Amino acid sequence: MADEHVGQVAGVLAEKGEATSEEIARELGVKQKFVRIVLQGLYSSRAVSCRRIKDSETGWISYRWRLEPSRVLERLERAKRALLRETKGELRHEREAMFFACEEGCTRAEFGEAMDLGFRCPHCGGELHEFDNDGIVRALEGRVERLERDLERDGA
Numbered sequence: 800m801a802d803e804h805v806g807q808v809a810g811v812l813a814e815k816g817e818a819t820s821e822e823i824a825r826e827l828g829v830k831q832k833f834v835r836i837v838l839q840g841l842y843s844s845r846a847v848s849c850r851r852i853k854d855s856e857t858g859w860i861s862y863r864w865r866l867e868p869s870r871v872l873e874r875l876e877r878a879k880r881a882l883l884r885e886t887k888g889e890l891r892h893e894r895e896a897m898f899f900a901c902e903e904g905c906t907r908a909e910f911g912e913a914m915d916l917g918f919r920c921p922h923c924g925g926e927l928h929e930f931d932n933d934g935i936v937r938a939l940e941g942r943v944e945r946l947e948r949d950l951e952r953d954g955a
C-alpha cells in the first residue's frame with residue numbers, strides 16, 4: 800500500500816471528519832474497492848475507527864470512518880524514533896570507521912575492503928585515498944539534532 804494513497808484517504812477523513820468509503824472514493828475519483836483496501840490497512844494499524852450505521856427507513860447499513868489522531872501520531876512518532884536510532888547508528892559508524900575513496904568518487908570503502916581491493920578502484924582503476932567524511936558526519940549530526948528536537952517538541 801503506497802504511502803501517498805494512505806495520505807490521500809487520511810486527508811479526506813481529516814477534512815470531512817467522518818465519511819463512508821463511497822464518499823472518499825467519489826472525492827478522490829478512485830474505485831471504492833481501492834479505498835476499502837486502504838481503510839482496512841489503516842484499520843488494522845488502528846489509525847482509523849469505524850461506526851456502523853443503520854438507516855431507520857431503508858434498513859441499509861453503512862460504515863462511517865474517522866481518523867484516530869492519537870493513533871496516527873503514535874505511528875508517526877514510532878517511525879521517527881526508529882529513524883533516529885538508525886541515524887545514530889550510521890553516525891557512530893561514520894565516526895569510528897576509516898574510509899577510502901577514489902578521485903572519481905565511484906568507490907567508497909572501509910579499510911579492510913580497501914585493502915582487499917589493493918587500494919585500487921574496481922571501476923575507474925584509480926588509487927583509493929583516505930576519505931575525509933567530515934561532511935557526512937556533520938550532515939548526520941544535523942539530522943539527529945532535528946529528529947531529537949522534533950520528538951521533544953511532540954512531548955515525547
Ligand SMILES: [Zn+2]
Pocket residue numbers: 901902903904905906920921922923924925
Ligand atoms: Zn573510481
